[in-house]
């Protein structure tokens with residue numbers, strides 16, 4: 145295993161034209177690889193506008209058009225590509241699904257969002273993914289030649305238990321393609337990432353679509369990378385950008401040694417358990 149590698153988070157400007165989203169994503173993956181990135185992350189719903197009225201229109205089978213582009217981009221650029229998410233159709237149901245590709249272009253993971261984004265804040269925002277989407281049922285971890293990575297999609301980040309289980313499975317990096325909004329984003333987006341990072345002494349990376357004030361759902365943007373100390377080490381503004389962070393696994397080991405919460409945990413008094421314990 146190598147001790148350091150470069151991560152890139154692509155804050156893509158997503159439009160209603162799928163072909164444009166795909167070609168833009170492909171171009172920015174190439175740009176990120178050109179800057180030495182070995183792991184590249186795209187945003188939630190990177191091929192489609194985010195909204196319950198769009199999911200069925202943009203949905204694809206996997207494999208399909210969008211995952212073909214992701215596979216080629218991973219292979220051409222020799223990167224691990226966390227393909228944000230796309231609306232997936234399978235067996236008459238729709239899912240919000242992230243596929244991950246290795247540098248050989250093969251799919252190494254498929255994560256279906258496990259916590260659907262259903263919230264209702266009167267006068268501000270009501271969003272009910274469950275009106276059109278079904279939830280996934282699996283925890284999702286993949287191996288790279290650098291470290292193990294845990295994957296969640298956006299609202300999944302609110303669930304501390306998931307991050308804790310990923311950390312217990314050996315993940316040193318958690319990635320969350322996400323699209324927070326203008327109500328929750330300003331207070332919760334960065335705070336949640338720093339909390340997940342600090343609780344578990346891991347790196348956390350999020351990739352949001354760039355903000356589009358004309359969209360029906362306005363994304364907060366501000367794609368971020370946080371280190372195991374809880375510091376923000378890279379952060380985009382609202383506009384399209386690629387942000388880079390050097391992930392230092394020796395630094396992570398140092399933090400864990402200095403503040404050894406894992407060995408100090410009182411497993412005799414409390415526990416977070418998974419129905420999938422033992423699976424990867």
Ligand SMILES: NC(=O)CCC(=O)C(=O)O
Nearest residue numbers: 261298299323324325328
């Ligand atoms: N796409 C999402 O899951 C949005 C989650 C969100 O905005 C939140 O506040 O949580």
